[in-house]
Amino acid sequence: MTEVTELIRLAYEAQKRAYTPYSGFQTGAALEAADGRIFTGCNIENAAYTPTNCAERTAFFKAVSEGASSFKRIAVVGNYPGKKGDYCAPCGVCRQVMREFCDPESFQVILARGPEDYKIFLLKELLPESFGPADLKL
Numbered sequence: 001m002t003e004v005t006e007l008i009r010l011a012y013e014a015q016k017r018a019y020t021p022y023s024g025f026q027t028g029a030a031l032e033a034a035d036g037r038i039f040t041g042c043n044i045e046n047a048a049y050t051p052t053n054c055a056e057r058t059a060f061f062k063a064v065s066e067g068a069s070s071f072k073r074i075a076v077v078g079n080y081p082g083k084k085g086d087y088c089a090p091c092g093v094c095r096q097v098m099r100e101f102c103d104p105e106s107f108q109v110i111l112a113r114g115p116e117d118y119k120i121f122l123l124k125e126l127l128p129e130s131f132g133p134a135d136l137k138l
Contacts, residue, residue: 002032004120007075008112014040014055015077021045027078027088029055031063034070039063043078056094060101071101073108075118087111087119095127104130 007030015028020043027043041058053061056076063071079085089111090098098107104124112118124130 001036001072002038004075004110004118005115007032007038007073007110008077008115008118010038010040011055011075011077011112012115014042014059016042018042018055019044022047022049024080025078026081027055027076029059029074029076031056031059031074032072033063033068034072035068037063037066037068039066039068054091054094056090057097060097064101069101071107073110073120074098075110075112077112085113087113089126095123096130098123099127099130099132104132 010030011028014030015026018026020026022045029041031039039059039062041055041062043055045052056074076088076090078088102123107123109121109123109126110118
């Protein structure tokens with residue numbers, strides 16, 4: 001299993017590739033699959049805003065498109081270039097995507113302000129009373 005600090009470092013590396021010509025707010029994510037592979041993502045803005053994609057979803061979509069379907073944890077960072085940001089929690093849409101692929105009882109969401117300054121939450125803490133795949137089974 002990858003060290004938390006390494007996941008955070010990879011999230012910061014991904015953040016450097018963010019495409020944010022409109023807001024300037026850059027996010028990065030590093031997602032660890034159950035098999036140990038790491039998938040990174042950055043936010044990608046669009047002039048129409050609605051098609052904008054967050055770093056977390058970018059990482060998940062890359063992972064799923066490459067055959068991963070089970071995940072352990074994700075590190076998330078976000079701030080304006082050159083400034084230390086606060087903890088950057090996933091938006092509601094990203095939390096719902098996480099819920100689609102992750103066990104809320106065990107999937108960890110790591111919110112970092114730096115390599116040694118982070119908080120770890122279970123998905124169930126960030127998305128209580130969630131709606132997931134099991135809710136659609138007859």
